[in-house]
Amino acid sequence: MMGGIRGGLVNHGAIKPTRVGFGSAVSLLTICLLTVGSASGAPQAGSAQEQSLFAATNQARAGAGLSPLRWDDSLAQAAKAHAEIVVQNGQLSHQYAGEGDLASRAAQAGARFQTIAENIAMGASVKTIQNEWMKSPPHRANILDSNLNAVGFAVIQRGDSFYAVADFDRSVATLTLDQTEAAIEKLLVPRNLQVSGSSPDARQTCEMEHGSAGNSHPRFVMRWQSSDLSQLPPDLLSELDNRQYRSAVVGACSSANAGSTFSSYRIAVLLY
16 A cells, blocks of 8 residues: 555544555555534543553553543544445545545534544554644644544554544533533622523523513523533623623523534523
8 A cells, every 4th residue: 555644634524635655565644623612531431552542542641741631431432433334335434425524424423512523534543543643733733633532532443454544523411501601600609790591581582683582671681502601701891891890690591502523511591
């Protein structure tokens, strides 16, 4: 097999492939999907080859001063399903006819994420595959992306060749409405506000496009959707900086992007 390398970046649906020749008998493919918008752990499952790639990946991240990726069973399931199709076709691709794209496959397997990326390769051994991933700028970028925090590997051997798929993501936690509200309340407390959540009116307001529910008549209402609950949106921070408010009520509701494969939270803050 001729040596080759293919790298691509997909961002809002556009793909930009590149090809560079080299001498080793390994073929690589990489993809990264991003939207708007770390923990360590041993694999819960996986073959010796998959665990080897997992360990080598986290060793590379440690060498770069990065936090280790945690093993994600949903990503591993998505990677395994795609690896089987890769083997059937015998040619590296991130999407085959009749198959969903990377984000759809991962979401269907149960992964929740704000960012997702994938490396694919075929080589004589998993060690060769990992070495060539690290030599390839786009593959190395996925492995050493500080924004990613989880990964799942799949390795299938056919004859003398190994086919490997690595699915990476920035995971989004599955939170109840109460937990989502509590995360936002924690950010509002330092603003010297009397903060409360779990209000039926606030949750109904969250679901509305305009106005507010009930008869409380807030002075300001802010709604937004995000996969990041670690910070308040700039418009809300600006409002809090420019005007005096005594209290705030937080309401969460189901995200409005039900048709999207990317996960997020929807929140409303009512200021009084």
